[in-house]
């Protein structure tokens with residue numbers, strides 16, 4: 001049985017989303033995780049994930065291992081014993097690991113669905129999402145839940161913590177360049193730093209979060225009503241607020257500035273910050289030029305994706 005799941009980017013609202021404000025995220029289908037589950041004549045449940053050099057039998061994994069936990073949690077939710085026959089689980093991924101593109105959540109989603117199909121059980125998207133949220137806690141500590149939601153539904157999502165994500169329509173497709181600083185994104189760390197700063201200056205941070213909430217709301221309306229050109233300015237504004245929250249870094253700022261100078265309509269960091277990715281809104285005819293400029297400014301790689 002085979003299942004795949006896309007990567008994701010956060011368009012607006014990272015960090016503020018941890019404090020109850022809305023955020024927007026979209027799937028990135030150019031990168032995918034694919035999980036294959038097959039019966040095997042070898043004993044045990046074997047997991048192969050060449051992208052992270054993993055070849056392990058389930059019982060040899062630590063009890064809080066995210067992949068092992070997906071398997072245990074799924075069978076316990078289905079009220080089934082672990083299979084006694086041999087299983088081979090192959091996880092192939094083109095989503096860069098630890099760069100804010102949601103590779104962990106995508107593995108969990110695809111693995112959950114492939115295993116459920118293998119034991120001939122059907123799961124609702126809501127069940128998949130809830131199960132994967134529990135696994136996200138093992139990766140991130142206190143995740144808002146936006147990654148598992150956008151990847152489970154594989155659609156643009158307007159997300160408020162603690163509520164079911166709202167998927168929404170894209171009135172007119174738009175093009176985003178994703179630039180990877182190549183610096184591993186320590187989401188846990190930046191989330192903890194924002195918490196410390198928020199405790200020190202609660203009023204200042206609350207008012208920044210409120211501005212970001214407005215940005216996310218206007219952005220959703222612009223996307224739905226087919227006015228994606230309005231997103232550029234909103235991205236620039238959101239980036240300035242993230243800089244004030246101290247979650248940008250010189251490498252991200254360099255890529256953001258290079259994108260704007262090369263003709264992007266707007267740019268910002270995406271995700272936890274301090275590394276990981278930035279995104280830029282471009283007219284399709286400028287995509288190549290902007291991607292080249294982002295690479296020249298130090299990006300390790302770029303991806304171009306159409307949000308539709």
Ligand code: PMV
Pocket residue numbers: 010013014015016017018099100101102140142143144145146147185187191270271272273276
């Ligand atoms: O670094 P990413 O793409 O996993 O995103 C983190 C987003 C935050 O808002 C900073 C944290 C969260 O859990 O939503």
